[in-house]
Amino acid sequence: MARIELNLAHAYRPNPQTEVDYALLPLKMTFEDGGAYALLGPSGCGKTTMLNIMSGLLVPSQGSVRFDGKDVTADTPQQRNIAQVFQFPVIYDTMTVAENLGFPLRNRKVAPDQIKKRVGEIAEMLEMSGQLNQRASGLSADEKQKISLGRGLVRPDVSAVLFDEPLTVIDPHLKWQLRRKLKQIHRELKLTLIYVTHDQVEALTFAQQVVVMTRGRAVQMGPAADLFERPSHTFVGHFIGSPGMNFLPGQVDDSGVHLCGVNVGLPISGVPLPGGDITLGIRPEYVQIVLPQTPGALPMTVGQIRDVGTHLIVSATISGHAFKVRLQSTAVPFAVGEQVWFRVMGDKTCLYKNEEIVE
Amino acid sequence: MNASNKPVNQKAWFLILPVLVCVAFSAILPLMTVVNYSVQDIISPERRVFVGTEWFAAIMRDEELHAALWRQLTFSFAVLALEIPLGILLALSMPAQGWKASAVLVIVSLSLLIPWNVVGTIWQIFGRTDIGLLGAALQGMGVDYSYTGNATHAWLTVLVMDVWHWTPLVGLLGYAGLRSIPDAYYQAASIDGASKFAVFRYVQLPKMRGVLVIAVLLRFMDSFMIYTEPFVLTGGGPGNSTTFLSQFLTQKAVGQFDLGPAAAFSLIYFLIILLMCFILFNWMQRVGTQAKEGDHA
């Protein structure tokens, strides 16, 4: 169990000039001991690079990594005592399940009866006690992934367990069982767990705090509710939520926020806004349908109404901007092609300047 | 109503007719001739007597043949015992990427490019005590080295020559096998605290199983049929200590013009190789499918 502090950057080339040369732009981040974190972002955002730097498989081109205050930047994964679970199961084909689980302890020359005891405990936790003497190569993908995980947990003093998109090869209907297992393990062992994924469901389910990353930058770190309700960066608003947040460009002056020729008013909180360009963000779930010509409401043309089973997704356009609204129930008082009025300024609305939140 | 099958074009047969004719001439007709000869006693080109399975029975009792067969098997197994481990070692030592990898690959493969009789000639001269580096060096060290006079020396020289010639093949196959192991295995092993030997035993060797079986198959077959190199080097001597099976057969057929027994024996030779290939091939298939189940990558 360790507290991990990162204060680093990582560039592809020795003399990075612009942002594009960096795989990870300079960042400072702390992962508390015993916390469950997720690194969430699209491919190429740098999340796997960050994970490999934490595990020691990669050395950052500048900066340091500290475990419990100790500088481990130059240490190997072995020396840092971390465990890593990869995208596809990594097991030793020639060994049984018990031998696989006990391998790290055997390499440390732990006494055989202690190994047996510890392997038994971990197998119990992973619900694999009945398969200890089976050959590991004959098992299914999710059982092999459990073994990979078990190998990491078997060391009593493991500092952190790092996961690199571990559910990629698992059957969809078994994924939730493994997620449940991970949460249980976290609760019981109280280890520091760091999970890399591009799937928001995995990240938000698994982690207490999610770090959203894009193009080498960590744009927000927070719990799922914060990321959903109050994304501090337009990328977070876009990436989290299905569909993501709607964004409309506009202008601010003393009288209010002007979008597409309509004055939608000022934010309810009364916080003063910087003048000039602004972007308004509102999630499809929080848009309200109002009567036509209501002051502060935007008129939009309905392009498509899609029944997605549990709710409706309405796609509309205003002045060429796409806009999505999520409605419960099956009854909508309008049809495709009609003009509908939506209120977008509410307590769930976020306002952004240069992609960063201002309100 | 049935769905129509793919269109059938009988004219395609004409296109492969030339190939069929060539194969018939060079392989099928000779094979049929050999089978024909194997059941006859050919006293002279005009006088032939049908003897049925007499030659086959005679072969089973032939002491010389048994000796040659035994020599051959010992040779083949010695070759495997030396070349496979050395080949694996070679594969492990070769760099994985960059210009060095290409350079090493080329240098290592050089001995594979040499025509086989030239290989024999190289070693023939190499082993001479007057002008050969090896011979002279051994002489200088006090060893009374002579591949023409001493049977053990002849054996060892042929063995070393074969190892020199063919180990790079095993090395190259092993190298290809090693390259296909995903990095994650090495990373996981390092995280598990495995020593270099443990990595070799539990990660590299199991993953190389497929290619190694191919290497064993190829080397066994080739060494079992070896002819040119020992023939050029020692001529089968001293005596018949390095007369391996193929040379023995040729001597019988061409040298003594005993076509009948030679034909019979060559059929048996063919069947032995077929049997060994069948066994090794099936083993290979089984290992291959096991490996496929094991990896989900």
Place this chain on the structure above:
Amino acid sequence: MKRIITNNNSHKRTYLRVSSAANQGEEMELKLAGISKKVGAQPWLYPLDMELRPGAVTVLLGATQAGKTSLMRIMAGLDVPSTGLVLIDGVNVAGVPVRERNVSMVYQQFINYPSMTVFDNIASPLKLRGEPNYKQRVTELAEKLHIDMFLNRLPAELSGGQQQRVALARALAKGAPLMLLDEPLVNLDYKLREELRDELTALFALGNSTVVYATTEPGEALLLGGYTAVMDAGELLQYGPTAEVFHQPSSVRVAKAFSDPPMNLLPAKAVSGGVQLSPAFFAALDLPAQEDTVLTVGIRSSALRVKPQEGDIALTGSVELAEISGSDTFVHLNTPLGGMVAQLTGVHYFELGTHVTAYFHPRQLYVFDASGMLLLSPGREGVR
């Protein structure tokens, strides 16, 4: 705009060549009659009949190995069915190889010509057809798919999403009356999948090709709209407008296959006045079933709520897991009636093991008879 059907002298061979210059694919009628496929002794596809709506999107929905790819290959002409007819505009083309049919196909593995630039990749079907001014069409398509700045690059230099866009552009360039997509978005990131799916829906609506789209995700079928064919273990279970198939699954198998998370299914018994879910739970329903028959009751995850309404049945269970997707939270509960999944809107945190009460109204139950066929489904008001 000529369609040449020549009957070659060799028995049943039929060539269908649609040479189009101005016509980017007339609407094509595709009908499958009695199609089945056996490989050796193994049936891969059980006999099925299907008539695709011309010009519309048909989604083939099913788990892996359900037979979607086999069916698509038969539609394309890559495989010959063991029995049955493939009728394109009334003509049986079951034995006609894919080269002679006018079909375009997009795979899940981003297939592009690796040695040709993006421009050449997209232009290849047009050039093969001999179209004189293909440049304009290529740039037009590249702009539509947002890859116009990569026209001079090789596919290997592009990201996964971009490569798939090139493959899609190439398929659209061909303008074939039948376009087949085999799980084209499955190898892409979550968000990229959403974005491309939106774009695809718009692109499909523009053309008039008949599109067949295979997927394992019920959510994707619902978002694509059109028509859905639900498949399971080589059988075609139901085919109809997507929303209809979703809301009125004809059997338990369809209900299971066409919902994510899977519909909660419980064994029950018909009693007078309703269904008995267990000794403690009774739901009052107007059932067209005899008393004492064995039934299966289905409750959608979204029908389970945490806020009670009048007439609800309450079910208390312990939380096994709460899957948060941002817009929804899926709570896995261990209840007296078995394991169930409830779908709640928004972000909700639950500690593992806490007790939560979920409510549902009997009106929202699906009832299936002993053989799995639909008896009763919840009414839906104001559906357009």
